[in-house]
Amino acid sequence: SQTIHQWPATLVQPVGSPLSLECTVEGTSNPNLYWYRQAAGRGLQLLFYSVGIGQISSEVPQNLSASRPQDRQFILSSKKLLLSDSGFYLCAWSVLSREEQYFGPGTRLTVT
Amino acid sequence: AQSVTQPDIHITVSEGASLELRCNYxxxxxxxxxxxxxxxGQGLQLLLKYFSGDTLVQGIKGFEAEFKRSQSSFNxxxxxxxxxxxAEYFCAVGAPVQDKLSxxxxxxxxVRA
Structure with missing residues (x-):
């Protein structure tokens, strides 16, 4: 069966520090991968998605970036965090882009 | 591009009562x-999905949803x-020509006791 992992589960970082969040999917090949953010009291915001290795689409221009160094690995990064980057970050995968997505457990990021 | 509207931000229901959440696409x-x-504090869990066929879809945890084309709804x-x-409930829509869900x-x- 397929499993999606995210780490760390929680993270507290000072403003201006770098960020690296990792997402890994097991049990499937060539998945579509997605990064979402939920700010407090708000819905899901799609940040990036990838339909293959090295292929990244950005939905929201900001100080975040994403990379897909391996087929089932998706990394969300920032060189310098802002207070507004605080939120709950979710990774998801799907077989086909129009079909259901399966979500990881999320990472709670607090920027202080 | 497709879009989704959930008209109700917050619903309070008594335990044992029926629940209906609206979704328009x-x-x-x-x-x-x-x-x-x-x-x-958790990720999202898929309750049910509709692609085609029977417009009444059964899901997990005792939930069901009905697709009504004439009303563009999936309640x-x-x-x-x-x-x-x-919990929080999200409706989503996908389309063959799109790379992502909305x-x-x-x-x-x-839920109140």
Missing amino acids: SYGATPYLFWYVQSP LRKPSVHWSDA FGAGTTVT
Whole structure:
């Protein structure tokens, strides 16, 4: 069966520090991968998605970036965090882009 | 592009009462429709999905949803809610020409004893 992992589960970082969040999917090949953010009291915001290795689409221009160094690995990064980057970050995968997505457990990021 | 509207931001329901969450979509053809549930501090879990066929879809946790093309709706229902159903619920729509799903803003469900 397929499993999606995210780490760390929680993270507290000072403003201006770098960020690296990792997402890994097991049990499937060539998945579509997605990064979402939920700010407090708000819905899901799609940040990036990838339909293959090295292929990244950005939905929201900001100080975040994403990379897909391996087929089932998706990394969300920032060189310098802002207070507004605080939120709950979710990774998801799907077989086909129009079909259901399966979500990881999320990472709670607090920027202080 | 497709879009989704969940008109109710927050619904409060008594335990044992029925629940209906509204979802309206905008898309020219028959979309792919989904309902997800999110408990606090957790990821989203797929409750059910509709691609084609029978317009009444059964899901997990006793939920069902009905696709109504004439109303562009995909409402979620549960006959009798349990305290554990308190969560946030998201409707989503996909389309063959899109690389991603569109999610509604979510409906928070509070269950009172």
